[in-house]
Amino acid sequence: MHFNQAPEIPENPLPIVVIGAGGIVRDAHLPAYALAQFPVVGLYDLMPEKAKSLAQSVGMPQCAFDSLDQLVQKAKDVGAVFDVAVPADQILGILKQLPDGSAVLLQKPMGETLQEAEQIRQLCRQKSLVAAVNFQLRHAPYILAAMDVMERGLIGETFDVEFNICVHTPWELWEFLKTKPRLEILYHSIHYLDTVRAFWGEPKRVFASTIKHPNHAQLAPTRSTIVLDYGAYRQARIMTNHGHDYGPDHQQSYLKIEGTEGAIKIQIGTSFDYPKGRPSKFKYYTRKEAEMGWQEVPLIGDWFPHAFIGPMASLQFHLQNSNSAFPNGVEDAYQTMKLVERLYESNELGAVPLEKHSRR
Template identity: 55%
Template sequence: MIPPLTLPQTTPPIVIIGAGGIVKDAHLPAYQLANFPVAGIFDLNPEKAQSLASAFNIPQVYASLPELIAQAPPNAVFDIALPASEILATLRLIPDGSACLIQKPMGEDLTQAEEILQLCRAKELVAGINFQLRYAPAILAARHLLNQGLLGELVDIEINVNVYTPWHLWDFLFKLPRTEILYHSIHYVDLVRSFLGNPQGIYAKTTKHPHMAQLASVRSNIIMDYGSTVRANILTNHCHQFGLTNQQSYIKLEGTKGAVKIKLGLLMDYPKGVPDAFEYVILKPNQEPQWQTMKIEGSWFPHAFIGAMAQVMLAAEGSITLPDNSVEDCIYTMACVEAAYKSSALGGVPIADGF
């Protein structure tokens, strides 16, 4: 049996800043599933906010951000679903001592992330970052097997994404100097950290593609260095335009006693997706390894978003000291991302020549 996700004893009202696609497709469906009440929503485009309010029975559409701040219930959780460039300015307006869930990434670079961290400390915010893959049902199942000792010591994490991503769905990305690692592979960097802690260092190369030349990098290789006995590799290619036959999207965990392979169907044939899959194997003496499948209820979208918000609510009510996804922890995911970009810019070790 996989233990259920820990939910708060109390569910304070949520006010949402931003009404983009991620709010429509993930935040609001997740909150409905969890019975988390949404008190109101604001977006610079009033029609988008009103559309979501109608679709999800949200009682209040605020005319402006100051109106949302002024009229939000005193115990509200602020769900800040905005581009990274808007986070700092928005946090400055949030009442001191408030609880808030901040859309990833935690700023556009490590400098902004540090400013966000210092501001959250100064304002004593109960602040979490929406690195929700940590709480996807399949990840929780894998973590349970690991915590039960069934997989042994975790020695290998491999994440391989070879898909065709329709980047045009996120038009703001076309103006940014950083794309793939900051907005996609960051999920996997954070996930690896959630299992193995902070790495000793990062090796990375992130590249563009001629068919997506308007974007910054859209393919990445990232090695997270955990010493001589643990391997952690992230490989992403968003440009596989050759049909579903050889698309793949998986997370593989290998321990000394067993292994898990999770298929992330959401990313294949996006946004329609294909079914997820959860396979695992546990070694038994004098027996050939037998892979088995486990039925997992729920998927990355929208179910993982329940866990990200639940952590903030649990901390706000005092059931835990800090959210698992607190700004105090997630700053290190941003540090890893910054190191990856630095490694990519520095390049590899030159090979000898002149033979």
Template identity: 45%
Template sequence: MTLDLRQEHPRPGNPRPIVIIGCGGIVAAAHLPAYRKAGFTVAGLYDLDRARAEALAAEWDIATVHGSLDEALATPGVVFDVAAPPVAHPELIEAMPQRAVLLLQKPMGLDLQAATRIRAACRARNLTAAINFQLRFTAMMQALADALAQGRLGRLIDVECHLNLVTPWQLFPHLLPNPRVEILSHSIHYLDLIRALLGNPQAVLARTMGHPDTKLAQTRTSAILDYGDDRRVTLSINHHHDFGRRFQDASFRFEGDRGAAMAKLGVLLDYPAGEPDELWLAPKGGPWAQVKLASGWFPDAFIGPMANLQRFAAGEDPVLHTSVEDAWHTMALVEACYRAAESPGTPVPRD
């Protein structure tokens, strides 16, 4: 089987400089390495903690550290990369200049109410705005999407996301006070990917819960997405399988009526060091073949949302794939999962 599949989004022909708002760990670990690899220019940084921004600027040879948010937002002809905490997103969006171009770190606010406020502010200010959902831009998922477009798997009829591993939640202390954790901060990636491939489900059944080993509100999730009678879509997420590597897993299984695919999300195994991503394809009745992947999720996939945003703003792309309009529906699915988790199950009949 020939495995000639597209693995990356095209780069913009004439990329704009980038001003980053917020200089937390994800910027140092993923945004800046990705932008350097792509050849994007970071023109300036701003953070409430100026010392942190200055240290990052020195490390990455960035010329400008802005002294205030107003100063940063007054920079003309740039794309704003907003990597601030989601609680700050609505007010930051409302401060944006008219017709600004910006990429907003996921999630799109802390709940659907905030997402709706963000969407309304983007509309009112005529912003070209996207959310930084990167899983759909990974090499493995770009290749999978291309395989689906070529008809290699036929119509998808069974999709399963299965995580059984150990996540070092101690790296994310800011999540401790949050009433919503696992779905909003982690499984949102899988829900967004599923939406990208299958569209919006009709309904959802879900449970999300914590674990005795953590004070976080939730770190385990089970969900069933309702796509009709002939399509099964499930998520089984456990971040506490602390019993060695042998039975740990981070995978997506896609089965169609003509073929199947298995994807390994390597970065989640022994995070943040991770393992290589993998993608395997098999035609119905045929052998499995591994797709040679050009890159992994971190940091390479962070190029994709920025490249798509820049190309869309320049008229080079007809679709802004993770626009706030589209991302609102991912937030609606997240909201539905939490509402389902709070709803009572069907009682078991008693004798």
């Protein structure tokens, strides 16, 4: 059976100018835009040589700009969309320099705290920016396929979602994370939180514990256990351990969705041996085809780079028709940031200690 795995692409996509020339732009943004045939006409970085080197490596040397002002002028001349792919603490400063009314795709997270997210949201409103946030996992081929399976009713009413990640993540690849007070939930599990929200909306209650790893003691917490309570029978769990450095045999990275009539199991291949990764896999079981057992669906693409097409496509469709669905809009992304903040609050509130009984 065929399931949807790709976002709809605008027929006449607008050109794109990119602010930032880091690894995520090299490995995901530019390859995704090439796959979707989105024209990239400008590239700028605070380190101009970095932008020039990247532009040269992808055969677009004419796209590198020495200053943000030059890039902004290029965007004005051609009516381009801004792709702001910078660390979260730089987003506000960049937005202040963009023309009012611009169309902007912001890198996730939407700031480093809920207060920063609120400032970004308010600035977007004040400047009349048509802004989206690059929460891209909900656009990955296997997530789109899972949504299709669910919408067709093949697994009935869903009641259980579980993300379980037990891998070795090379945090040293992201130099800027060394000094961040928040790490795992804000920069990693936020993808899973946003995806659960795409499935079910807002939870009723949340519980979280995020803690350091002894082998990553210089970093903020890199292990988390998260529970999202939706009431009645629905619950989502996110369990992450990024320090399992004992060989690949018992590493795992999966999403499991259970429903009253079946289930979905997805291997998230990107997490293994990052950034090399393994192929992702998608299997589902439905009582409607019980004789088939668990069926594997061949995947067309993966999280990197294919999922990065979705947020830009969604933004451009919204520019063409303001009534179209806008799942990555700043207003929705703010709700994901609000959820992140509540989880850190839950972590700070702490566990309930066992009552101490005196010995008799």
